[in-house]
Amino acid sequence: MTSPLLLGIDIGGTKIMACLYDSDLTLLAATSVPTPASEGGDAMIAAACAMGETLALDLGGESGSGLGATLTEAGKAWAETHAGETPNIAAIGVGAAGLIDSENGVVTAASDSFQGWAGYEVRSALQHWRDVPVAMENDVNAFLIAQMANRPQSEQRRSVLGLMLGTGVGGALWLNGGIFRGTGYSAGEIGHIPGFDDVPCTCGARGHLEGLAGGRGIARLWHEATGGDEDTREVGDLARSGDERALALWDQAGDSVAKAVAICQSLLDIDEVVIGGSVAKSWDLLEPAIRRGIEAYPVPIAREVAIAHADDGDDTVARGAAASARLLL
Incomplete structure (x- = not known):
């Protein structure tokens, strides 16, 4: 064998x-x-x-x-x-x-x-x-588990927020050495936290994080501002070329993520945020906006939070699921 x-x-x-x-x-x-x-x-x-x-x-x-x-x-x-x-x-x-x-x-x-x-x-x-044995996880939980698996002890963090900025916004929490799932298995899902402007969300409500930082939300805001049908990747290319309207959307997305991070810092004393997904592939645009927001929304009682771009390969979710299965052996 x-x-x-x-x-x-x-x-x-x-x-x-x-x-x-x-x-x-x-x-x-x-x-x-x-x-x-x-x-x-x-x-x-x-x-x-x-x-x-x-x-x-x-x-x-x-x-x-x-x-x-x-x-x-x-x-x-x-x-x-x-x-x-x-x-x-x-x-x-x-x-x-x-x-x-x-x-x-x-x-x-x-x-x-x-x-x-x-x-x-x-x-x-x-x-x-x-x-x-079979382990099963929500895909964003699996994404975060993949980031934490096999980390050297010196790089382990106690409290981590994982964010997947894709078509929508997904979240996961790593607390005290493992995934925190919550009573209804939805802990960490911050995409539908209210209080983010008054834009429509994909769920039908208004003012959710997903409406500003999710790929579908960014593309919709771009269409409303310009009439264009570019997707998020193309809006990113326009921002790099100096288009002020595109740059404003990326600034808004990063600022919204920073506000969400401040909320999680206040509640959970997180010390790292790991960000992946298709929107985060434009990390050169997103990271500076997030860091500006982190500085603009300080949480006096919290420690400094590390911001990391995820190891976000095609197999990330599968790898995180496999890491969960490994614990069953």
């Missing part, structure tokens, strides 16, 4: 990604497919299991997706070292959009882009495929 491997699965609104890791969270193999979100939970889990089979076959040198096409360089080296051995998937981790009951491995709520997902028992379904 080979050393235990971890299967990390990221179930998002547009794609499902499956990744195999060794016990040190080194990525060995990865693949993805479009999410069959309209076909229900059974279809999504079937797709994830099929990818898991493919990864294991490729890593074992059999005919999975085609001659090890899913393998990383580390995976090829692993396969060579363990030639003739059957890969041993010892635990599975899932990171998924929506509210997740991580204790029972159940989706408690999901957006209307998913059919038959709310209430779905993910852990039970996966254990019909492989009778191994």
